[in-house]
Amino acid sequence: MTALDGLPPLRQVIAAHELTAKKSLGQNFLLDLNLTAKIARQAGDLSACDVLEVGPGPGGLTRGLLAEGARKVLAVEKDARAMGALAEIAAHYPGRLEVVNADALEIDPLAHLTPPIRIVANLPYNVGTELLTRWLTPKVWPPAWESLTLMFQREVANRIVATPGSKTYGRLAILSQWRTDARIVMELPPEAFTPPPKVHSAVVHLVALPEPRFPADAGVLSRVTAMAFQQRRKMLRASLKGLGGDVEGLLEEAGIKPTARAEEIGLEPFCALARLVAAR
Template identity: 75%
Template sequence: MSSPDGMPPLSAVIRAHDLAAKKELGQNFLLDLNLTSKIARMAGDLPGSDILEVGPGPGGLTRGLLMEGARRVVAVEKDRRCIAALEEVAAHYPGRLTVIEGDALQIDPLEHLTPPIRIAANLPYNVGTELLTRWLTPPSWPPFWTSMTLMFQKEVALRITAKVGDDHYGRLAILCQWRSDPRIVMHLPPEAFTPPPKVHSAVVHLKALAQPRFPADAKVLSRVVAQAFGQRRKMLRSSLKPLGDVEPLLEQVGIPPTARAEEIGLEAFCALARAVAARQT
């Protein structure tokens, strides 16, 4: 029995190549091509874009992206066992899929991609947040990507999209919302995956902003936010002490020194970062 794209079902591919998911690689495979095609459609203009995919595994989302018309997909896979299965997909879509064997944390796939570039991935759980952070903190802005459509554990997705006062609001929310427009576009239960993880998952779509939402130096903002949320239950006048005498700066930008990090919005943090940077010059 073939799938909508005329290739064998993913369950058969896994059996043929002995691709049981490995926990140490953070692998949980999506085998429903209707579901992966739906995720692919959420990535935006596929026919007009090159797509970077990290952790394709046996190729479920890869095939969804190609079925939905992606101009080109560059898939980076660390697990050598999956390469043969992905090469079969490449042969089915001549000239539209490039498979790179390697660690996405250590290689630069940009030489294989032509703008506009979108990122779409069911990220391995053990490196997902680190990859997201790297993609959001390039040396210059705007970044190489126009949007990212990424699968995370539901808790991480909530941290990305959290607002002031939410339990999940913190450093990741500020990092993502300063330079992108993130929203949760799909929720997935554990049984959607093979093997089922112990947690629910969610797909987050992040659209890159042409420039950060508010002016601030990226390194200074990162340092301020890290200190503020490092001891999030403390008042800012205490948690920010490693930055020096911050009470005058807090008052200067209209932040009560007795406030806590979870009560402070992105715009106010950016104002504080500018004040810290100005004092250093």
């Protein structure tokens, strides 16, 4: 396929830089530049934004973001083998791409960026959920970023947008939907990637709300939901015993039946329960 930006096709880049995907790094490369441009467009108009990308690999999505007009892209890549390929993209887009060879879990990339900031990434499978959780739980809200446009395994994407009563509903849904508007905007089959993963993938777009949907202390809500969903088959009066005191009374005051299970309870009652726990 002819490249859209005057740079070599990605298969050629991968061959030239010997960038075979490493399973240990959770790598699955997306080589279709039409697809990477489509993912970049899901993040909206980027011309006035700095963009954080984690795990760019050979730079397919990086090229999409720059071609779609991102003001600046900060690409954080753990794999030193990708530095040469990313340097070629940086040379093609002078002053608009900064590459950092580091583990995204160990640095503060937002220190390199100027607001407004959006995060767009085909996240490595092995760190995707951990990074999302960190971005959703900063010390101060609203966060430094305006939106997250992230590719996950479809099963993880379904957990982010799940509703009460479904098998995929859990802590990740509560954490995401408490502070953002989250929706799945694209789905991709395994054959879109090299090497093809064993699962389908999906892109989730999360827009930060100015303030959480319902008042609650983030730490307390996180603790309560962790306890509730850790033993999701148990009734809440049993799974939340660790809170101490009159758990049944707390649940009833929050409008929750003590015999209910975590997967039946919506976001608002969980926030009410977190407020009561904090007040106690």
